[in-house]
Amino acid sequence: MSLVQAKSGAQLLAELRAHPTVERYFESFNAGDFDVTATLFAVNGQLQPPFEAAVVGSEAIAQYLKTEAAGMQAYPKALVVEPTADSTRRVVVKGHVKAIVFRVNAAWIFELNESGEIQSVSVKLLASMQELLSLRS
Numbered sequence: 001m002s003l004v005q006a007k008s009g010a011q012l013l014a015e016l017r018a019h020p021t022v023e024r025y026f027e028s029f030n031a032g033d034f035d036v037t038a039t040l041f042a043v044n045g046q047l048q049p050p051f052e053a054a055v056v057g058s059e060a061i062a063q064y065l066k067t068e069a070a071g072m073q074a075y076p077k078a079l080v081v082e083p084t085a086d087s088t089r090r091v092v093v094k095g096h097v098k099a100i101v102f103r104v105n106a107a108w109i110f111e112l113n114e115s116g117e118i119q120s121v122s123v124k125l126l127a128s129m130q131e132l133l134s135l136r137s
Contacts, residue, residue, distance in 0.1 A: 038062035
């Protein structure tokens with residue numbers, strides 16, 4: 001399935017349920033329960049936000065999200081599982097993030113370990129340079 005193909009809400013929900021850690025990530029993120037979000041990460045798990053250094057460890061991730069993501073909502077629209085050479089799984093989710101003053105398309109690239117914990121998640125903004133610059137004002 002191509003990432004650019006739109007999925008019905010029921011189809012996306014079924015795919016998210018097949019990856020419970022990813023589903024719980026979005027549920028807890030949208031509820032603003034960042035302590036729960038952080039517990040989904042492995043001991044040395046990493047959150048790679050756009051344009052910033054990686055945030056490592058659940059305590060640091062929870063604090064970062066409380067500071068930077070309060071009031072944001074993430075809306076997954078498409079999900080693809082990519083094969084990896086080792087025992088990890090890569091789950092790529094595309095959708096958008098909405099905050100009080102902006103809405104931007106985004107992708108979340110999850111690397112899940114064999115226990116289903118988040119080893120890393122990279123958040124990529126899928127916007128033109130013009131769109132990104134308008135977020136600054």
